[in-house]
Amino acid sequence: ENIFDRSRMAPKTPIKNEPIDLSKQKGCTPERNPITPVKIIDRPQPDPWTPTANLKILVSAASPDMRDREKKKELFRPIENSEQSDIPDSLQYDIVDDSTVDEFEKQRPSRKQKSLGLLCQKFLARYPNYPLSTEKTTISLDEVASILGVERRRIYDIVNVLESLHLVSRVAKNQYCWHGRHNLSQTLKMLQEAGELQYGELMTSQHKDQDLEYKFGERKKETIPDSQDRPLLDFSESDCSSASANSRKDKSLRIMSQKFVMLFLVSKTKIVTLDIAAKILIEETQDTVDHSKFKTKVRRLYDIANVLTSLDLIKKVHVTEERGRKPAFKWIGPVEFPEKTDELRGHSPTSDPLPGTQRGASVQYQTSATGKQKFTRHASFNSAQPCEATRRKVSSEPNSPHQEKQDENCSKIINLAAVCRQKIEEDTGNKACDTKTILNSAKKSNITLPSSLLPVPGDSDFCVNPLPQAVFPVLQADVPSFSLPTGISSQASHPSTPAASKTENGKPILVPNQPFLCFPSSSLFMLCGGLQEKNLSELLATAGELGNRSAEAQGAVPPTVCQKRSSHRCSSPSAAVDDEEPAAKKRTLEHSFLPLSLVVPKKPSESPKAEYSPGSGCSAAVHLEMDRFDLTSPAAPEEANKESIKPLDCHEQEKKSQNKDPDEAPPGNEHISKENANQPFQPQYLYVQPAAGLGSFNFLFPANQAPGAISLAANQMPSLSVPCVMVPSAALASFPLVCSPSFTSPLSPAPDGPFSAAASTNFSMSSQASSSPVFISTTAVVTPKVSPAPSVDAQQPPHPALHMSPVLTRSCSAVKLDSPVCVGHPVTLLKLQQPSSAPLTPKSIRPAHHETFFKTPGSLGDPVAWKKNEGNQTRNASSVQRRLEISSTSPD
């Protein structure tokens, strides 16, 4: 073989290669012939292919150089193999017989055999379409490259496209996680939604492919003018790319891939010609339509098309137009996305309390984990710095600049919401699933979640952390997605209000008037009570500080209790774990998350602070969403960020008390109760099923009441009678609810809880809501212990007993709204929202307040953003970062 290889190599690319090879081989050259021992070892085995393991081992063992060599060699091998298989041996041999090197060349190479499409098929053949959710399949680029006998560059081409569809996610350097097609439907759905937003009209009108397409292009611009450049979707992409290097990433294959897919999904005919796609993509990207650019775009589209073809999503066709026949691709993948999730659901869902939770968590984790990592990676960059600074800044600054944008965004959002709604209704069922955990609870409601969540799932990126994680992760992911909307609304609605959530003041939690706190969805948690009392106090303190900023430190009052932290998810998961955890990591994560918040501020700075604060919860959500959607307008993110920020702070506090503050995250835990602590452990809260009410939110009612715990709320919000905390359902899901005052273990998955079910129903939206991790705590004392869940049901949580302050309600509603988009059931909320720009209120609520609170405009993000968010969840953090960058970078 070796010999052959050599010959092959040389022959292959005649001159060029040889020289190159030699140079590369350099050291090896001599060796080369000889082949390195290692290789030999490997090769010894007759079937290199099969034994991936061996390869891996080898690869890992091998030094980089080795790898390269091997790769090259291997490349050939595969080729040989493939050739043999593909091509009739006889032929080859025949030729070969006499053949000289040249002949070899001829045979081996055939361009076709080396095509990206074929390579992709090989690649895909190595992984199951629907891997068990439990197992995580990691893909080592080096390994795969060597196995498939291609250079790594080619693998990137494949992976980038797959990543855009969430079939894989990047876990770390050189490592990707294989998700399979479980979330494909969701992803497609998301893309479709995003596409509609962007190209929406086009769709409708389009009848004819091209023409339509063209229209699209034009419309697109019109529609999306804002920002667009970036990928809309993001989802996956968002991952990081966006953030930091917009420039580079914007163009990224991933984004192009998503956009390309969107075109198909939006197109009635489902046929898109390359040139049209290229034009559209170029437009989006930039005005300049250089011919050269066009050519380049087309090249890339071929790359993408080859991969998509391998996925059986499209097939090549020819469209004959006036001018003649043009190459085009037809979408042969699913058009309607019923939910693909089912599969997932099957697994995770439900069943076990623990498991459920865990599972869900796990699943999510996985995904999320990846996401996180990615997130980290990408995000870290930006986020870190910005985060803190931002936060602080944010707190101080209020800004408004973006409001306008926000408004715009709002409108967009509204539109989106409408669209979403419809879709949701249509789709509803779909998505839900995935998310596993969420679903559990959700299941009943199911639908809801899905949307937001699902997308995420893919993301899963988030994932991560172990433990507690699970819970959180979910939240995170979910939240983000959903959140946007919520966030948006909230922001909008309440800018002024209290908004504890907002970061601005730091108060994330408390709102002045209102009794609730908002947390970023991502993070949330809580629940448990008392975990750390200490922390609590600290937290409280922190909170207080935050609050102070806002103004009232006092408010902060120790009571605060609750706080909740929402750490962003990432942390959360881990958080859950505990503090300890890798704090550092967590922090990091958090930061990243934070960044989001920060981001917001950064960019915009906009308005932020103050105004938003109130809505913070929402905002957070928003952020998320935004993240998801790259498109999102800057404004939204900002807000979101802010909010998130706050939460973060809280988290941190909670968590550790560390100094840090803000970032941290808390894992969730949140022991919110610390204060409560008084009562030790407390979990005084009753968990209301997520489903229930607020879409995503979960309410926690203090069993004990411990109003104090919530204290913050109390201070601020005396109004509320009941002390409750709203947590995004997602989050809850992860958590076990406890009904009992005493908290319980987290295990039980909330969702399942009886309550939840009911609730869920109402809130189908919840999922979305969930995204936003808002907590609402009321100080009030009431504690209805009980039935929280049930009561909660739909809209309002337990109001009856409790009465939640309007605000809360509102908030909830707002949240929902957001989510709705994603999810679907949001029904009421949406409606409300739509009408008014601010989505806030749910029916039950009284508008008045809300408006006040929510009104704020800035919150909105672009619809796109929403979508993105949805998609992403995971990436929130990262996305945030991205956004930041983006926002900064690409102004609208």
Add this chain to the structure above:
DNA sequence: CACTCCCGCCAATTA
């Protein structure tokens, strides 16, 4: 000749 798209240089990012 037009369509495809492989190949790999090399810059941007990351580690």
Add this chain to the structure above:
DNA sequence: TAATTGGCGGGAGTG
């Protein structure tokens, strides 16, 4: 600084 990623476009196969 080294390695990883990934944009990009020359130019080679194919039909």
